[in-house]
Amino acid sequence: MRSLWSDEDAAAFTARYEERGIGEDLAMRVYSSRLLGREPQLVQHGGGNTSVKTVVKDVLGRATPVLCVKGSGWDLEFIEPEGLPAVRMDRLLELRDAEALSDGAMVEVQRGALLDSAAPNPSVETLLHAWMGPRFVDHTHANAVLALTDQPGGEALCRALYGDRLAIAPYCMPGFDLARLAARVFEASPGAEGMILLKHGIFTWGETAREAYERMITFVSMAEDALQRGARQALTPAATAPASASAAQIGPILRGALAEAFGDGRWRRVTLDHRGGPAALAFAGGAEVMRYSQAGLVTPDHVIRIKPWPLVLPAPEAGQLDSFAGQVRAAVAAYAERYRDYFERHNAATQPKKTMLDPWPRWALVPGLGLYGIGASAKEAAVAADIAETTVAVVTAAEAMDRFESIDEADLFAMEYWSLEQAKLGKVRAKPLAGQVAVVTGGGGTIGAAIARAFADQGAEVAVLDRDEAAAAGVATAVKGLGLACDVTDSAAVAAAFERVAERYGGVDILVSNAGAAFTGRIGEVPDAVLRESFDLNFFAHQSAAQAAIAVMRRQGTGGVLLFNASKQALNPGPDFGPYGLAKAATLALMRQYAVEYGGESVRSGAVNADRIRSGLLTDEMIARRSSARGVTEQAYLAGNLLGREVTAEDVAQAFVALALSNKTTGAVLTVDGGNIAAAVR
Ligand code: ZN
Numbered sequence: 193m194r195s196l197w198s199d200e201d202a203a204a205f206t207a208r209y210e211e212r213g214i215g216e217d218l219a220m221r222v223y224s225s226r227l228l229g230r231e232p233q234l235v236q237h238g239g240g241n242t243s244v245k246t247v248v249k250d251v252l253g254r255a256t257p258v259l260c261v262k263g264s265g266w267d268l269e270f271i272e273p274e275g276l277p278a279v280r281m282d283r284l285l286e287l288r289d290a291e292a293l294s295d296g297a298m299v300e301v302q303r304g305a306l307l308d309s310a311a312p313n314p315s316v317e318t319l320l321h322a323w324m325g326p327r328f329v330d331h332t333h334a335n336a337v338l339a340l341t342d343q344p345g346g347e348a349l350c351r352a353l354y355g356d357r358l359a360i361a362p363y364c365m366p367g368f369d370l371a372r373l374a375a376r377v378f379e380a381s382p383g384a385e386g387m388i389l390l391k392h393g394i395f396t397w398g399e400t401a402r403e404a405y406e407r408m409i410t411f412v413s414m415a416e417d418a419l420q421r422g423a424r425q426a427l428t429p430a431a432t433a434p435a436s437a438s439a440a441q442i443g444p445i446l447r448g449a450l451a452e453a454f455g456d457g458r459w460r461r462v463t464l465d466h467r468g469g470p471a472a473l474a475f476a477g478g479a480e481v482m483r484y485s486q487a488g489l490v491t492p493d494h495v496i497r498i499k500p501w502p503l504v505l506p507a508p509e510a511g512q513l514d515s516f517a518g519q520v521r522a523a524v525a526a527y528a529e530r531y532r533d534y535f536e537r538h539n540a541a542t543q544p545k546k547t548m549l550d551p552w553p554r555w556a557l558v559p560g561l562g563l564y565g566i567g568a569s570a571k572e573a574a575v576a577a578d579i580a581e582t583t584v585a586v587v588t589a590a591e592a593m594d595r596f597e598s599i600d601e602a603d604l605f606a607m608e609y610w611s612l613e614q615a616k617l618g619k620v621r622a623k624p625l626a627g628q629v630a631v632v633t634g635g636g637g638t639i640g641a642a643i644a645r646a647f648a649d650q651g652a653e654v655a656v657l658d659r660d661e662a663a664a665a666g667v668a669t670a671v672k673g674l675g676l677a678c679d680v681t682d683s684a685a686v687a688a689a690f691e692r693v694a695e696r697y698g699g700v701d702i703l704v705s706n707a708g709a710a711f712t713g714r715i716g717e718v719p720d721a722v723l724r725e726s727f728d729l730n731f732f733a734h735q736s737a738a739q740a741a742i743a744v745m746r747r748q749g750t751g752g753v754l755l756f757n758a759s760k761q762a763l764n765p766g767p768d769f770g771p772y773g774l775a776k777a778a779t780l781a782l783m784r785q786y787a788v789e790y791g792g793e794s795v796r797s798g799a800v801n802a803d804r805i806r807s808g809l810l811t812d813e814m815i816a817r818r819s820s821a822r823g824v825t826e827q828a829y830l831a832g833n834l835l836g837r838e839v840t841a842e843d844v845a846q847a848f849v850a851l852a853l854s855n856k857t858t859g860a861v862l863t864v865d866g867g868n869i870a871a872a873v874r
Pocket of ligand 1: 333
C-alpha cells in the first residue's frame, strides 16, 4: 500500500483551514483522515475512526484540552472539522477509574462533555482514543490486517510479523469494555507504534498526523507482503462448471423471492447490485462456499450492513429457470428461518430482551454469476455489495494461507443488536416507491424528465430511455438513475434496454411508456407511410415496451404497473390529427387489454390523458401560432380549459405517480387537462 501523503497538500490544508480559525492540529487531522478514507482497502462507508488530542478555547476563552474524534454519521473520506467534535479530555479521563459503564451512560457522558452541544455523537470508540497517550490516533479495518488475524493462527502470525512494534489485543466487543482492555494493553506495551485488535482491525498512533498515518501504511503493507508470501492455495472451484444463465435473468428471480407482499397489492421490494468480477466468481463458485461464506464476518462492524451471513443459491441452469425460481424461494425461506433461530437462541441469553430485525439477507452468492448486494434502495444495495466484495477479498486471502475464522456467533449477535450500532443506521421513513424500479421512455424530453424526477422523488430507482443518448444521460444524472439510449420503435432494442435495467437493479416494477410524437394529415389523403410511422411510435413502441416489462415482471412474480401516455386525441379527435389520434386510441385500447389479461398476475395498467402541455410535442412556436390564430394571448391559449389554469409537465408527472400508487385501480384513464368536457372519458 502506498502512502498518499503530500507535504504540499498538507500545507494547503493548514492554510485553508487557518482562514476559518481552525488550528493546525485539527487541519492535519482532517487531511490525514481523508487520506485513510480514500483507500477502500482501509475503510469503507463510514467505517474506521480517527482522533487528535489538542487544546481549544472554550466560550470564556480558557484553553481547554479536548479530544477531537470522528463523529457518528461522518465518512472519513469527506470529513470536515465539524465531523470531528471536540470532547473535554478531563471528563473522558476520569471515566478511566470506572469499573463498568452502561452504553447509555457512556453516550450521556460523552455528549455532556462536548464543547458544542449541537455536535454529532462522538464515535463509539471515543474512550479508546482518549485513553491512548499519543496525540494522533488512527483506526481502520484494513483488509490485509483482517486477512491475517481472521485465521486460527492469526495472533501468532501478527506477533511474528510485527514483534514489539504492535501491541495485540484479543477480540472484545467495542464500547467501554474494549476501551478498558485496549488501555491496559497500551500501558503494558511501551514503545509500541500501534495495536492490532484481533478479528476487528488496527490502530496506529503518533505525535504528528503524518507519523500515525505512515505507520498505518507501513503495517498494512507488511501484512500485504506476509499474505503474498504465505499464499499457498487458491479457492478450489466446484467440480461441475455450471451452465449459467445471465445476471439479467437471475436478478428478477432473486428480487421476486426477496419481495414481501403486504396483502393489499403493495410490496416491500428490494434493489440488487450485481458484482461479477473474477474474485466474486471464484468465491461463489468455490467447492467449499458453504463453509467459508457461512463462517461469519471479517470485522464485526459489517454486521449492520450485511447481516451475519450471505444467502447462497444453487447454480442456475439455462433453460431450467422455473425450477431454479423454486429453489431460490426455498433458499430465501430457509435463510429467514435460520436467522429467526439465530435470533431466538442468542436473545434467550441476552438482557434486556431485543426486538428482532428483519430476517432477510443483504447479499447473495450465485455460482457462475458472482454476488448480488441487496438493499432497500440502489444506494443501500451498492453499500452491501461493496462490503460483500471486501468480505470476498479478505476471506479469499485468509483461505489462501490457511482457513478463514471469524468471531463467534454470540459476539456477532451482540454487535448486531448493540443499540449504539443500530443508531448508526438512522431512522429514515421509507418513501412510497422505495425499492421500486421505474422505466420511463422518452425520458429525455420535457414531460419524460418531469416523470423521471417525480418517480425519483417518491423513492423509485429510475431508468431513463431516450432516442437521444445525451438527453437520457442528463436526466439520469439528475435523478441518480440509469440513462440508456433506446429507439423505442426497435423492439429488439427495447428488449435489450429492459435486460440492462434488470441487470442494473435486479428487475422492473413500473413502466411509464411516454415516448411519442404528433403526426398530422387529413385522413382521406394522408400517405400510408405517415400513418404507419405514427403507429410504429405511438402504438407499437408502447406494445414493445409493455411486452418487455411483462417479461421481467413475470420472472419476478410480484405484479407491476404499466402506464401509458395517451392523449386528448385518443378520446376527442381533432381535424388533421388522425395519424396521431388513431394510434393513441389503439394505445388506450392496448392499456385496457393489459388490464384484462394481466390483472390476475397483479399487473395493473393505466393511462394519462393530458392536453396542451408546453413540451417537445407542443413547442413554443406552435403555441405562438395557435394563440395568434385564435386571437388570444399564449397564456389564455394554454389556460383555455374549465379551470382556466395552465397544465404543466409536472402535473402530468404527478398523475403518473398517482396511478402507480393506486393499488386497487387498473384499466383507468386519468385526465390532466384543466377540464375539457369534449375529451372526458365516457
Ligand atoms: Zn473498528
